[in-house]
Amino acid sequence: MTATGAHRDAAGTPARGWWWWGRRRSAVLDIGLALMSALECALEGVGFAGKAGLPVPLGVLFGLSVGSVLLVRRKWPIAVVLVSIAVAPAEMGYLMGMVGLYTLAASEVPRRITAALAGMSTVAVFLVTMVRLRQDITQADAGRQDFDPSGWYVPVVSLFMTLGLNAPPVLTGLYVGARRRLMESLRERADSLEQELSSLADRAEQRAQWARQEERTRIAREMHDVVAHRVSLMVVHAAALQAVALKDPQKAVRNAALVGDMGRQALSELREMLGVLREDVPAGAPSAVPLAAVGRAAAAAAEAASEDGPCLDALEALVEQSRAAGVVVELTVLGEARAYGAEVERTAYRVVQEALTNVHKHAAGAKVVVRLAHREAEVAMQVENGPCDAAVADARLPSGGNGLVGMRERVTRLGGVFVSGPTDAGGFRVSAVLPATGRAA
Structure with missing residues (x-):
C-alpha cells in the first residue's frame, strides 16, 4: 500500500x-x-x-x-x-x-x-x-x-394470496444470498490468486538471483583456472629469467620465450571466454543486461566451454609446462584411456591444473606426482607434492584462497568426491574421483 x-x-x-x-x-x-x-x-x-x-x-x-x-x-x-x-x-x-x-x-x-x-x-x-x-x-x-x-374458491384464493406474500421474499433472499456468497468467493479467489502470483514472482526472483549467482561463480571459477595457472607459470619463468639473465643468456632467452607463450595463451583463452559472454548482448544495449540475455550468454558460455575446453589429452602438455618452469613432475596413467564426457574431462583437467598451480605458489622446488586412473565407471586423479625445497627461492605468488574451493565445487557438481589435505611427509595431496557419466548434481 x-x-x-x-x-x-x-x-x-x-x-x-x-x-x-x-x-x-x-x-x-x-x-x-x-x-x-x-x-x-x-x-x-x-x-x-x-x-x-x-x-x-x-x-x-x-x-x-x-x-x-x-x-x-x-x-x-x-x-x-x-x-x-x-x-x-x-x-x-x-x-x-x-x-x-x-x-x-x-x-x-x-x-x-x-x-x-x-x-x-x-x-x-x-x-x-x-x-x-x-x-x-x-x-x-x-x-x-x-x-x-x-x-374450491377459498382454498385456491388463499393459496395464491399466501404464495404472493411468502414466495417473493424467500426467492429474493435466496438470490441475494447466493449472489453475495458468489461475490465473496470470487473476492477470496482473487485474493488467493494475487497472493499466489506474488509468491510466484518472489520465487522467480529468487531463482533468477540464484541463477545469476551461479553464473557469476562459474565465470569466476573459469577465470581463476585460466588466469591463475598461466600467470603463475609466467611469474616462475620471470623469476628464473631474472636469476640466469647474466649467467646463462641462452637459458634466459628460452625463459623469456616461455613467458611470452604463456602470456599469449592466457590472453587467447580470456578473449574466447569474454567473446562468448558478449555474443548475445546486442549492440547499444544498456549496462543493465536483461536476465534473458544473461541466461542465453551463460548457456552459450557453458556450451562453448564444454565443447572447446581442455581435455585429458592435453594433460601431458600441462605437465610439460610445469616441468619447463623447473618443477619435477612425474605423470602416471593407470588403466586403459578412453573418452569421457566433455564436462568430465574438462573438470579433471582443471583439477590437475589448479593443483599444479598451488604447487608453484606454495611448494617451490617440491617434487610432484600426478596420477590418473581410468576405472570402469569413474576416472580418478591425484596430485601429490613433497615438502618444499628451502634452497629454491620463493616466487612470492599471491593466493586468494579460492583454488581448493573451486575444485571442490567442480567435482561435487558432477556427483564426484573431492579430498585434499597435508601428507605425513610434509607435503600436500589433492584427490578427486568423477563418475564416467558426469551427471550434474
Missing part, C-alpha cells in the same frame, strides 16, 4: 469510510423497517384487542412490541420468523413476516432450517387467510344460496 493510500485509510475516506457508511445505512434501514412494522402491528393490534376482548391500549402496545422485533433481524433472523408465525393467528405482522423470510433466506442459516421455517410460515399464513376469507365471504353472502364458499 502506498503512503497516500495508507493515509486515506487512516482518515477513513476510501475503505473504512465506505464500510462505516454501509453499516450506518444498514442500521437506518433496520430502524425504518422496525418502525413501519411496529406501526402496522399497532394498527392491527386494535382489531386484535376487539376480537380478543382486551383493552385497545394493551393491543396497541402488544403490536408495537411485536413489530419492533425487526430491529434484530440481521442477528437473529430465525427468531423474527418464529415471532411472525406465532402472531399469524392474530392477523398481524405481515411486513415482519416478509422481511424476516427475506433476511432468513439471504443469511448463512442452513438451507434445511430455512426451508422448514418458510414452510411453517406458509402453512400458518395459508390457514389464517383461508379462515379469514371464508368468514368474510360468509358474512357478505349470508343470504345467497347460489354460492358455496366452502368449495
